[in-house]
Amino acid sequence: MIRVAHRELRRIIRKPRYLIILTLGAVFAFVFFATLTDEGQPHELPVAVVDGDGTYLSRRLCHELDATQAVHVVVVYNNHGEARRAMQRGEIYAFYEIPAGTYNATLQFRAPSLVLYTNQSYLLAGSLSYRQLATMGKLAAGAVQREVLRKKGVDEDAIMGQIQPVALKTIAVGNTEANYQVYLMTTLIPGIIALMAMLHTAYVIGRERQEHTVRSWMRKAGGNAFRAFLGKMMPYTFHYTLLMLLAELLMYGQMHFPMAGSWPLLMLVSLLLVTAAQCAGCFLMGCVPDPSVAMSLTSAYGTLAFSMCGFSFPVDAMPLPMQIFSLLFPLRYYFLAMRDITLFGNGIAVCWPEVCVLIAFWLLLLVGAFMFQRQYERRIAC
Numbered sequence: 001m002i003r004v005a006h007r008e009l010r011r012i013i014r015k016p017r018y019l020i021i022l023t024l025g026a027v028f029a030f031v032f033f034a035t036l037t038d039e040g041q042p043h044e045l046p047v048a049v050v051d052g053d054g055t056y057l058s059r060r061l062c063h064e065l066d067a068t069q070a071v072h073v074v075v076v077y078n079n080h081g082e083a084r085r086a087m088q089r090g091e092i093y094a095f096y097e098i099p100a101g102t103y104n105a106t107l108q109f110r111a112p113s114l115v116l117y118t119n120q121s122y123l124l125a126g127s128l129s130y131r132q133l134a135t136m137g138k139l140a141a142g143a144v145q146r147e148v149l150r151k152k153g154v155d156e157d158a159i160m161g162q163i164q165p166v167a168l169k170t171i172a173v174g175n176t177e178a179n180y181q182v183y184l185m186t187t188l189i190p191g192i193i194a195l196m197a198m199l200h201t202a203y204v205i206g207r208e209r210q211e212h213t214v215r216s217w218m219r220k221a222g223g224n225a226f227r228a229f230l231g232k233m234m235p236y237t238f239h240y241t242l243l244m245l246l247a248e249l250l251m252y253g254q255m256h257f258p259m260a261g262s263w264p265l266l267m268l269v270s271l272l273l274v275t276a277a278q279c280a281g282c283f284l285m286g287c288v289p290d291p292s293v294a295m296s297l298t299s300a301y302g303t304l305a306f307s308m309c310g311f312s313f314p315v316d317a318m319p320l321p322m323q324i325f326s327l328l329f330p331l332r333y334y335f336l337a338m339r340d341i342t343l344f345g346n347g348i349a350v351c352w353p354e355v356c357v358l359i360a361f362w363l364l365l366l367v368g369a370f371m372f373q374r375q376y377e378r379r380i381a382c
Contacts, residue, residue: 003220004231008204012235018203019239022196026243029192033185034255042180044072045129048095050083051076055103061096061136070132087119094118094129096137124180174258174343182257186338187311189247190270191331194277195302197240201233202281202298206291218376225373229282229365237275244270252342260345269337269355276330276361277302279368286368289375305331333357 012019047065051058066073074092077083083095097115105112114137118130149158208214221228245267252259252266259266281298288294307313308326315326326332337354340346348355 001221001227001231001234004217004228005234007217007220008232008235011204018200022200023239023243026189026193026196026247030185030189030247030250033188034181042125042128043069045070045094045125045132046074046092047071047129047133048083048086048092049073049076050078050080050095050097052079052100053098053102054100057103057106058098061098065096065133065136068132068136071129083117087117090119092119093122093125094133096133174339179257181255183311185251186257186342187309187331187335188306189251190244190273190334190338191306191309193240193244193247194273194331194334195305197236197274198277198281198302199295199298200240201236201278202285202295204232204236205229205282205285206295209289209291214376215380225286225376226366226369229286229369229372233275233278233282233365237271237278241271241274244274257342259342261341262347265348265351266338266341269334269341269351269358272355272358273330273334276358279361279363279365280330283364283368286370286372286375301329305329308332309335311335330358330361 049058049062049065051062062073062076065071071094075086077086077095080097083092083097086092087095095117097117099112099115102112102114116130116133116137118126118133120126120130208217217232218225218228221231248266248270251257280301284298284301285291285294288297308315308322308329309331310326315323315332318326333354337351337358340351340354
């Protein structure tokens with residue numbers, strides 16, 4: 001196994017471009033997502049107001065909307081058609097329509113209606129702008145009601161009891177700042193590095209077949225495919241685990257992402273993710289004799305992991321067959337363990353099922369080596 005690892009290191013030194021390109025790809029992905037979401041959440045989203053009332057109330061609502069950090073009122077339109085066309089052109093994500101007579105109807109207790117339009121074609125921008133505008137609309141309604149009751153001479157405590165009879169206190173657990181960067185990078189960056197490790201490991205095995213060097217590779221391993229696969233994996237395991245740990249040090253150290261648990265346990269889970277991804281690559285490359293088909297299957301399997309791991313769409317909300325299918329991806333178990341460790345501070349007593357499943361992915365290496373051994377022996381016999 002050590003001889004195979006030495007042989008692989010010499011091959012890397014002779015042709016380092018693949019390792020360099022993938023390493024630069026991982027660095028680019030980290031820098032890209034770190035700069036893309038450096039503010040945590042999108043700010044100053046462009047919105048508009050259709051002011052058909054033109055009174056103190058509508059002007060105050062526009063001012064309060066523009067004073068918030070999440071949205072920015074870029075223009076006040078005179079009619080609904082102009083705002084609708086601006087939304088269709090992608091110039092704004094949402095707009096309020098304040099109909100004429102709103103202020104007078106409010107003073108006469110006739111419950112006027114404000115209409116909120118949001119563009120849900122852009123999921124994140126549409127959702128954030130909707131949440132902000134809906135909140136401001138409720139606050140504005142409460143402010144107007146408070147002013148009317150004050151003019152009637154109602155006591156301040158009684159006013160608050162009518163406006164908000166039940167106070168709701170919201171406590172965010174885990175990602176307390178609702179930082180989109182924490183949500184995105186903590187799963188996406190390790191997933192990208194694991195995908196690169198799997199593809200690179202599968203590629204170097206397939207290259208042995210393409211270059212017709214399988215016999216010399218197996219001789220270095222004493223004719224044992226399991227030792228040949230392990231030796232082939234070792235340099236890439238070290239390299240991609242190191243990349244993973246450097247990324248996590250930057251995220252949880254320099255960038256101050258929430259880290260409530262144990263660093264050694266997170267490092268262990270990261271190592272297990274890299275090795276599990278490599279074992280999956282070895283399995284596919286060992287079972288499929290054609291390197292091109294095997295690489296295509298490896299790529300499809302690796303990219304599906306981002307959809308099936310549950311960080312963007314909850315697995316519990318998927319159809320039952322898809323929930324079962326999600327169990328086949330190591331990134332799913334890394335996501336569950338990482339969430340428990342970093343956000344909730346849980347230890348191995350809670351994370352041990354995910355750790356055991358990641359270790360169980362090593363069985364794929366045994367199956368892949370067994371299949372490769374049979375193919376090699378049949379070829380030698382022929």
